[in-house]
Each structure stands twice: as C-alpha cells, then as structure tokens.
Amino acid sequence: MSAPLKNDRFLRALMREPVDQTPVWMMRQAGRYLPEYRSTRAQAGDFMSLCKNAELACEVTIQPLERYPLDAAILFSDILTIPDAMDCGLYFEAGEGPRFERPVRSAKDIDALPLPDMADALSYVMDAVKTIRAELNGRVPLIGFSGSPWTLATYMIEGGGSKEYRYAKGLMYSDPGALHALLEKLAIAVTDYLNAQIAAGAQAVQIFDTWGGVLTEPAYHEFSLRYMQRIVDGLTRESDGRKVPVILFTKGGGAWLEHMAETGCDALGLDWTVDLGQCRARVGDRVALQGNLDPSVLFGSDERITAEVRRLLESFGPHPGHIFNLGHGINQHVDPARPATMMSAVQQISRELHAGSN
C-alpha cells in the first residue's frame, strides 16, 4: 500500500474538481537550467546512463521539488526510450541532439522491428518509477509519459531530429501503408509502456505529440490522433482506487483541440501560441487544460513574469480544470530564480481567483 497523497491539487484539477489554488508544474522541470541537475548528470556520465540509473533518475526528478512549490513530479526519462528498445541504436552527438544508427525507412525495415519487452529492455524505466514513488512518499503525484506514435516515428524514420521531415513525410505521401504499420506497432508499444508505468506507480500520464503540429489537418487525424486514440482506449484508467488521468499534448495543435478532447482523454496540454480563455470556451466543459506560458517569459523581469501569469490565470478565470504549466519545456539558459517568481505568482493570484469564486 502506497503512502497517502498529501497534495492532490494536480489530480483534482485534471478531474476538473475545485482546488484552493491552481496546481503548477513545468515541462522539463528536471533539467539543465538547474546546477544540481548538471552536477548529477556529470556524475552519471552521458544522458542515457542517467535515465538508466534508477537512483540518479530519482534524484534529478526530486531536485526541482526541493527548490519550488511544485504540485507534481514527472518521471525523468527520455522521449526515445521505446525506439531505443526497438533496436534502432539511439545515441547522442554533442550539441546535435538524439540520433539513430539504424533509421527505419521502408516497409521491410518496419516489418523487421521487434516490439519492445517492457520487462526486459524497458525495465529500467519501471525501476525508476518505483524508486521515485517510494522517495516521493505521497508528497505530490508522479506523472509518467511517452512520446506519441507519430512523434516517435519521425525520429525513427529521419534518424534523429528534423526540420522538414523529408523522410517521414515522404513515406506518408508515397507509402502510407508502411507508415501505418509502423504507427500500429508504436501504438501497441506506447500503450504497454504507459500501462507498465502506471502499474509501477505513475499517477497520471502525458503523451507528448511534439511533432503533430507539422501535419495537415487530415494527416493529423490519420497519422497522429488516430493512434493516440488507440492508446487512450487501451490505458489502465484506475490505480490504487484513484483515476489515472491522461493528458494529450500536441504542440502546434491548437486548431484541433475539439478532436483531441473527443478521444476520452482527461486533459489537453496547450502550447503558448493559443489563447487559454478561448481554448477553455472551446473545450473546457469536456477536459482540463494544462499550460500555457511562453517559456521565454522566464527570460523577462519579475514584473513581466507576474503580469504574464496574471494574464493567463484571468483568461482561464475562476473555473476548475486548469493546471498551470509552460507551453513547452523550460529553456536550459533560464535563471533558476525565475521559476520561483512564476510559481509564487501562480499561488498568490490563483488563490485570489479561486477564493472569489467560492
């Protein structure tokens, strides 16, 4: 039996239940902007060694909670663990981001891909989840996550990050059947992966569809949303007697929120380009919304940070169902003093808002 949850604001807001103040966490909150992270990472050696060491992954997951009044922790891991476990040969080149030794570019390559074994090649992730849950000891909920099938597929096909998605979109427009075969495998793998994280102790899960926004509307439906729908349908939705909420985040997907809300997920992540109040008007009676401060606001003055936090909170209004977050991961060059300003503004301003509505 796990320790009882001492702070459940995040889970309550995801279920659109009233809260005393708007819960807050930051995408990539365990990251390079924190000197203590850089120190642990140096100790681990390379990035994947840090991900694969449960004790160190737990340490960096907890680090931002020691600095800031965060309402959730997120598993420290990489978005590309699944393709790595499918034998694509993940490696990192200094300053270049992730690369794959064996990109997947044909129906034959895709047929040959093994489904990853959660109990073997990915067991280090579940070990990290268990270690973090034990260490958190009910302090805040732990979020598990995965990349979306389309997003994982882009890295596997391109062999790394991309600006133009020449090979991934080339496959989409020349051999869509092969791309579907890959996405089907990935949808199965992501479902298994997130269910294994939930079994290991994740209390909410987020699917990062980082590159869904580079698609046309029909292609988004056919090649990204369809497979996220399958995952939502296949997830364990309750654990420890409590609902396990699912958050979908398509960066650049602001035009498609209504369709995302129809999947049966509990919340949508929003990037900073959309107006939070308008999004609430569009879908806020169906799902919670998470976001959406421009991460670059954290390069601004304290006054400007507070003003932007106020703008967002007032735009959402005193309704339940908002989780404050950045619209994308925190930048590595941010001064660690700035998120503290942001979070104290969220606390103070949202308490006034929520008090006014009671």
Added chain:
Amino acid sequence: MSAPLKNDRFLRALMREPVDQTPVWMMRQAGRYLPEYRSTRAQAGDFMSLCKNAELACEVTIQPLERYPLDAAILFSDILTIPDAMDCGLYFEAGEGPRFERPVRSAKDIDALPLPDMADALSYVMDAVKTIRAELNGRVPLIGFSGSPWTLATYMIEGGGSKEYRYAKGLMYSDPGALHALLEKLAIAVTDYLNAQIAAGAQAVQIFDTWGGVLTEPAYHEFSLRYMQRIVDGLTRESDGRKVPVILFTKGGGAWLEHMAETGCDALGLDWTVDLGQCRARVGDRVALQGNLDPSVLFGSDERITAEVRRLLESFGPHPGHIFNLGHGINQHVDPARPATMMSAVQQISRELHAGSN
C-alpha cells in the same frame, strides 16, 4: 512604358476577380531543387553574389518559368538584404544558414543602427527587379518581397537562425521598448524597400513573417502585426495604372487570419496546417488566399499529388480569390518532375471547377 501583361490571372485572383483557372506559383520556385539553378549559382560563387548580380538573379528568376506553367515570377533575392544593408555583417556558413557578425542585443546597438539607403546599399535589388521586368516582357507579373520587421529582428538579435529565440524573446520580455525601437526602424526600412521595388517594377509584394507564429497572441499583435500594419499603410498601392496587391504571410499564424485581414492587405498566405475551406469561410469575403499544399506532398506519387491538389481546390470551391501555392518553400530534394504534376493538376481540376461556376 512597360509591355502589356499577357497573363494576369495572378493579379486578378489577388483582387478576387474571376479567372479561367486558379493561378499558381511556388515559394522558393527559383531554388536548389533545379539543376539549372545549381549551375548558375556555381557560376556566381556564393549565394549573396548571385543575389547581387542583376543578370544572374534575373536568369534564376526566369528558370522555373521555362519549365512550368507558372502564373507569376518572384524576385530572386535573400530575406536578409535589409539587415545586411544595416551593417550587421551578413555571411553564410556552409550547411548552417545565415549568420550575422554583429548581432543587435541592446538599446545601444539598436540606436546605432543606420537606416539603409535604397539608392546605395540596396540598389542591386532594384537593378534586379528592373532587369527581370524587362526580361519577362509582360509574360507574367513579378512579385517583390521582404521579410517582416519581427522576422528580420529575430535574425538580427539572434545573430542567425534560431529554434528558441532566446535573445529576441529575452529582449521582448525584459526590454520591450528596445525591441519596439528596432521594429520601428525595420518597418520604415521595409516600407521604403518595398516601395522602391514597386517603383522599379514589382507588380505585387509579399511580406514573409516567417517567425510570427512563435509568438503568443498578444505578442503577435504588439510585435509583429502592428509593424506589418504600418507597412501596409505606407505602401504604394498603384503602379502603371494597376493596383499593386499586398500579400501577408505569417507561418503558423492560422489563428490570427481575421486580424491580418483587417490590415487592409489584399491577400493572406497560408501554411499547410490550416484547412483552406475553413479559412475561406473565415476571411474569404475580405481577402484572397494563397496556399497551401504541404511542400512534402511533392515527395509523394503523382496520384497522391493530384489527390492533394484536388482536395485543396475543392475545399476552396469555385469562388474567386485563390492563388495556388505551397504552404512553405519548395524543398531542395524535390524531383523537378513533381511540380509539373502538381501544376497540371491545378490547371485541369481548377478549370473544371471554374467552368462549373460560370
């Protein structure tokens, strides 16, 4: 007196007048995907030498017209000619894109920036316009262009291309007055630049706001659209007894089309992520729309290209006011046979559509 225009479909569609078939051109149509372009470029030496040689710039501008039934030519030039003329020290590093020797990062840097002299540092652009107009001899209209103030500012502040706009957004959120001072200078420069192109013979102009889509909605209004509005207000709108239409293109700006249409521009460029029919329903009674095939469709089969062209044309319907284009520049790896397939599909399918509506 210039030669009479033999093909005015493009200009008619921009004014939302009826046409026999939907006019078509491609962003970056004079470019590396064409072997004849690569050959001329090799002859010129580096990229800026090609831009600065009126005869060679004219040659590459005309090259795609010799291959394809295009309804417009676009001046061959670089988006960064203005910052180059403002003494920022433009250079190109192989495989790295444009760079500036002297980035502009403070109010002091910005104060010191000279306004560019159209008759001196940028006269090579006007020479190219005149040369191309003479060579076209009324075959199709010639489009002039400029980057938007915000887009130019990002390159000047970052010192090159960027993924996160750390310095440009940092300035926005820490010293907005300094950023406004830079944007004001750039709005004056862009207005002068486009008016000089129009005086030299450009028959329509497009403002490329390539990076407007990385802004929040209020920041888009304050730092990008406001300055494009000033430019639209300051442009020469008639030349040779004919209207000179203005096209605004904010990549990633799909949510803000209504606001862009209110500037008094004649047309909006659309990237591929938005639904053309929905955009027409939103703003098509006020402006023409240009776009919006996913450039990656040109990596697909002929059947797929034709199907996507049909989908777009039918989505817009038999109304006047559509210019067919890609949603972004053509990719350098596209087989030059593919745009021919696209253009013949545009001709054939749009002729049926427009005939049905008469």
